[in-house]
Amino acid sequence: MAVSAWEPGVFLTKAKGAKIWLNGKPHLDFACGPGVANVGYNHPEILETVGRVLGKNETGYGGNMILNKYEVALAEELCRLTPGKFPKKVFFSNSGGEAVEAAMLACMKRRPERRGMVSFLGDFHGRLGFCRNATTSRAMHFERMPWGIEKTFFLAFPAENPETRLKQDFLGAISTPVSYMKYVENVIGPFINDINFAIFELIQGEGGISVAQKETMRALVDYLRKNNVWVIIDEVQSGLARTGKMWASDIFEIEPDILTVAKALSGGVIPIGATIMREELSFTEPGGHCNTFGGGPLACAVGLKVLEIIRKENLAEKAETKGRLLHEYLWRNYSTNGRGLMRRITFYDSEMKKSVIANARKLGLFLTGAGERSVRLMPALTISENEIKQAVEIIKSSTPA
Missing domain, CATH: 3.90.1150.10 (Aspartate Aminotransferase, domain 1)
Incomplete structure (x- = not known):
């Protein structure tokens, strides 16, 4: 089996x-x-939503090609609830991995000449990435398409309470925002103009439920912003009230250029992922990025109900x-x-x-x-x-x- x-x-x-x-x-x-x-x-309200949408025969195929009312309403709510008052767009998918892939692709399509990225050691951002290399069915799928990250820079995670003794010993030397930023400049400073985006977990999930030091994290984001590096915050595990705030980004007072969410948005019943990004980073041409079931009526109706339950309860x-x-x-x-x-x-x-x-x-x-x-x-x-x-x-x- x-x-x-x-x-x-x-x-x-x-x-x-x-x-x-x-x-x-x-x-x-x-x-x-x-x-x-x-x-x-x-949850009884989730089950009622599923029954209602199915009972009205509202679950026809649309994917990212044809809009539906639940998709538009959920996108509006996510734009309103996520950090940052700037204009945003939402791309819907089917999982956290797809949401992260869309975030990375959005950055690379806007600035394909910068082919480096930054992440933390111990982060988890999904298991996708090989399919695009085998897709040549239509020119739009590979024309002007970035063919991959040439260089990934991994930074030590600035944990407030490192999980292992090795991490404790290493991070002891860079335990303040000033010392950590000197370390960062040594690692990525010489290559900063080649780096397109950074993607981080503020609270690492698979990496051991490690929480970043707030002031160090804010200093890092400021440094990246000053050097025109887009910041993606992966909230697939930490988002939707899990941490005591709607988003872990709220705890750190960070407004990411792109935020990814999935898992709990599903209500535990139907897969969904969402990539909420600055409007200028969104996919502009039809079919610039797409998936079969992204933004489906049932998934988005459930996502809307999840947001309502989080608020009401x-x-x-x-x-x-x-x-x-x-x-x-x-x-x-x-x-x-x-x-x-x-x-x-x-x-x-x-x-x-x-x-x-x-x-x-x-x-x-x-x-x-x-x-x-x-x-x-x-x-x-x-x-x-x-x-x-x-x-x-x-x-x-x-x-x-």
Whole structure:
């Protein structure tokens, strides 16, 4: 069976609120996909929206070729809610990886002569990138098309609380904004005129739920802006109230040129990605970038409902409050870090991490790893205080003495 599941034989049989059922057994889910179910699994208003749109026969094909009312409304809301008062455009796709690819392509098409990029060590921005090299069906697909990044510069992530000892030792020498920027200028300064864009996670997901130092991050963005380098912030995991703010960018007071979002915009029921960019970076010619199901009526209707639920149920504020509660329950016994309900516990080594994940599963708590030694804590933002307490007790019971 050609399926990429990590655990063949384990099946999802039900999902509701902050819980999933695996082979019929309920588990509190502290991974959420990771971060797909911000509004909880199978929220009744999401299910009503799906039924209503399907019942009205509104789900005909459109892709990025034909607009629909839900697509336009969702684009308007995303432009309004994302940081920055400048004019914006939105490109819809089907995943976080596609949203990031669209962001990179938008920058490269505007300035193809600058073929370098910057990112952080430990960032995760998806798994796409090879398909375009094999596409020559029509001239528009490759004419004036950038054929790839010639040089990628990776910077050390300026973590406020590095996950590993090696990172702690290295970052100790560049722990202030001034020292970090001297390091940056040494690494990319000689090549700055060749760099087209930078793409960053402000809170690394797969890299260990590491939070960047705010003032250092702002200094880096200022430096890039002064050198005419566009800044893409990847909010695929951190966006949509997960961190206690609508966007992690709000915490850092950064207005990205492009912001990417996906995962939680789906309501946990239908894939969607969105790339929100400065108007001058948008794809101007019809077909300049396209995908089959991007901007589909059902996905965009669900996305609109997700934004409405986040607002009506005050999920950003609840994520902040519940995140502090989770931290209070854990900090005396564990090394923990994060923002809102995007948090981690860091263990002594990777073997202890694996042991805790396995033990917790037996007791009804679904956890996944992040980084080298950490377990991510990313439940639904609708989780109750009692469910948080229950999860903490399972973690304690699952930790080797």
